[in-house]
Amino acid sequence: MATIYVDDRPYEVDPAKNLLEECLSKGLDLPYFCWHPALGSVGACRQCAVKQYRDENDQRGRIVMACMTPAMDGARISIRDKDAVQFRAGIIELLMSNHPHDCPVCDEGGECHLQDMTVMTGHNYRGYRFGKRTFTNQQLGPFINHEMNRCITCYRCVRYYRDYAGGKDLDAFASHNHVYFGRHEDGALENEFSGNLVEICPTGVFTDKTLKQHYTRKWDLQTAPSVCAHCSLGCNTIAGERYGQLRRILNRYNAQVNGYFLCDRGRFGYGFVNGDRRLRQPRLLQDGESRPVSGAEALKRTALLLGRQSRVIGIGSPRASVEANFALRTLVGSRNFFSGMAPGEEHLVARMLHVLRGAGVRTPSLCEVESADAVLVLGEDVTQTAPLLALAIRQAVKQAPRRQAMQLRIPRWDDAALNEVMQQQKGPLYIATPAGTRLDEAATQCFRGAPDDVARLGFAVARALDATAPPVRGLSREERAAVQAIAGALRKAERPVVVSGSGCGSEAVVDAAAQVARALGGAGTANLCFTAAECNSFGLGLLNAMGTAEAFQRVADGLVDTVVVLENDLYRRVGRASVEAMLASAHVVAIDHSATDTVAGAEVAFPSGTFAETEGTMVNNEGRAQRFYQVFVPQGEVKPAWSWLGELAQAAGRTELTGLRSPDDLLAALGRAVAAFEGLPERVAGASFRVNGEKVPRLSPRASGRTAVSANVNVHEPKPPEDPDSPLAFTMEGYPQQPPSPLITRFWAPGWNSVQSLNKFQAEVGGALAGGDPGMRLIEPVANGAAAYTDEIPPAFRRRAGEFLVVPLHHIFGSDEQSAVAPAVAQRSPGPYAALSPEDAQTLGVQDGEFVEIELDGGMFQLPALLMSSMTVGVLGVPVGIGSLRGVDLPARSRCRRV
Amino acid sequence: MLSMLRTIWTVLLHLFRRPITVQYPEEKPYLPPRYRGRIILSRDPDGDERCVGCYLCSAACPVDCIALQAGERPDGRRYPEFFRINFSRCIFCGLCEEACPTYAIQLTPDFELCDYNRQNLVYEKEDLLINGPGKYPGYNFYRVAGLAVSGKEKGASENEDKPVDVKSLLP
Ligand code: SF4
Ligand code: SF4
């Protein structure tokens, strides 16, 4: 700790930080542009000028950039000094000399850091009378809008895009006051994290193009804390609504999870909430025709199907909240509750949970992955299956070189100096997957092989780390060399992390990753990171559901009268024939937010709410239970799934769900029923929670149009909807100040309208939110058990003539069921294909784009061949969730021929 | 006693004053152009809608009686897809006009907004939009703004230089 004096007041600060960070941490307002807590300082904008004095007798002082000056003990600075104030006003005036007269038509307006800083420095009138510099804009794809005239040349965008996110196709062009930030030519930004430019750019150069389709100012959006529903990482988001439509997703900072960033799937995948595939009315299937009916009629019909004497089973869903799944489980009984995950995935999730709750391993948060100094990725294409984990790994590879550079006594925040020393050096990152991944470019070494070979590599690394682990026989020379290199790097590292998951569908790979983590030892260090397929896969896994395949078996055996399917498109889980058999031989009641094929075939369908229209808890890959809150009241007869289940039970005269009338009730019951969830209900801010006796408003005090929005329908405005289920209110009334961290509905502070106001919500800039980051870890390893090695090591993959091992290939845009239908994401999604190595293509005699036929699960699929030079020979990759190939458990062997 | 006499005297004097009562509605009072009555949306000198859907008027409105939705035309111009004022709530404070950066929304001297049915006081864009520039004849926002719209490319606004050639390093 050190003491600095700001305008003669002493402050206790951390000498490893710079003056700007510390001033902001202490709540002082100091304008800045180019510094960002995640990017560090470069001193490019000159906006954060303060006066520094040598000692208390120094009257003259000198102007320094706060972001480039360490917060050294005894430092004396002045923010209010006349010269400093004038200097900062001058800088803003310069920055504004070319700025267009755009605020009214600028999507950044009202949440613009440049506006805030201009007001803060007091620059009001334009003195510059000459021509303004202008630029032409570029088309940057469906996500990002470009309006280059508004640039103030702070360089944040390229520093983020290139240095932080590893993007290649955005750069600074030209020179002097002509510097241009864009691509070398028009085209979609390739990086998977391009959406963060919206929040990184302090001006309106890069704005959210999906928001533009239904533009709303920040102050008019009704917002609530939410959790991303598009992969297993559970990034925290703020979802905003206006006029009954979900209009944008913004990052919600959580130091332990997503920090400042989201991936493009999470940010732009919300379109499904407003889509025309939404189910808004219950439907009944009669004489092969589905027709909309009232809720009462649908309930009456269902009452017959769910009656006491009826044998009912329930199929849950990894994309439904734990509350909804638990409500179904309670209704049908735990012996009749099936997970609804694809059988392979379900098996892997159970396996991963088993490993993570055993001894010798611990799952890290994303933040901990970021600080790892050696990473081994086994079998997982993380950029596609758990995007933000890839971003974290890209930071992890900088740890080792940065640590070296910092030995030159360069502070952690001095980004330009560190980069100069580090150059392009990368710390150890080893990737072993069946096909090339986007992270390969950051890797020390990549290894290609079939899943079994990937697993063998892992097992061999474990053996090299610990001689008591079982050996792997028959490795090639190169493999042995790779194993030695990997083991050496992991052993040398202080915080090594192994990353794996269900992505390539192989249990051996999961086991191998666990084996490496155990061999690394060091109990208590976070060293094993798993990912699963969906947002609540782990939450569902913790509910100990029965296997999905068994549900189909029971129906086939004629032991079931009625199946209740919760938010699940079964066609994505098992083969078409199985689902059709189930639809034909049992009464199927589906509850879902969109009209999936399962809903179309169900006898009765009820419309449930999406993540934005309900409230619930999801458990992410770290085992972190996180609550998401309802953002708005949906149109039509849409209700939360748990609410429909309660009504179903009541209509059928069943008592299982009596007394469980809210998510709070369900969570409390869950905490009692399932040991893994013990303690969680007490930690969640439930419906009765109040801050100073008040609810937390979802609307900002500036929200407009209250007396006109519905005046065209009826001039007497309706009472605002009430929210009995959460501590948030659907109005602008309520606790006016900062709520506790899990209930942050928006980042805003007086004078700070942009996302930069986040500084005011953190205990210390760049650190945890004041009051702690939200979420509670449910998965912890047993404290002192012996870690046992498995010796089930698969034999090496052997090709068979004319036959391929078909493996799943994931896509950030297209593989996730919900985001895939969002218009912006759909534009970026690839079409169906069969990826082959060039050697195999030659053997088969196919060219790129020609069709091949594969046989899987009894079905024939014709797919255009895609030649992929990084594909393992003998392995064929098909995209997950894209095209007609659904419900097939992969990897699987298949014959393949040219058509 | 004295004050009573004075009051009677004053009243007496008023008998000889010119009456100021106006025979409204037969006789219309004079209202200055800046009187704050019924609100209109104006057009720019080229005849296009002025409103760019910036939401500033609705934010400024203390009774929240303005609601709109911003949209973008294929030619790049922003406009309100709908624009609604609930005059049964409006207090004619003029804050919307003050907030408007394009001079689109203006209050007029027409104060005769009476109806038996409140619903009739809800005005949509069709009811608000007039065929002229109102009080500010010359102003055209798109001639000043940096946004390119059809008929005005980048660099063609007032006080703007031609777009930079990013491939050139010349000063
Ligand atoms: S970037 Fe900010 S200051 Fe510039 S036009 Fe947009 S809102 Fe206005
Ligand atoms: S585009 Fe935005 S982030 Fe990039 S330099 Fe310009 S103002 Fe800064």
Ligand code: SF4
């Ligand atoms: S899809 Fe995954 S990585 Fe992307 S924002 Fe959502 S939770 Fe985060």
Ligand code: SF4
């Ligand atoms: S302030 Fe003016 S330009 Fe903006 S929405 Fe209102 S009328 Fe339109």
Ligand code: FES
């Ligand atoms: S923030 Fe310090 S110079 Fe830009």
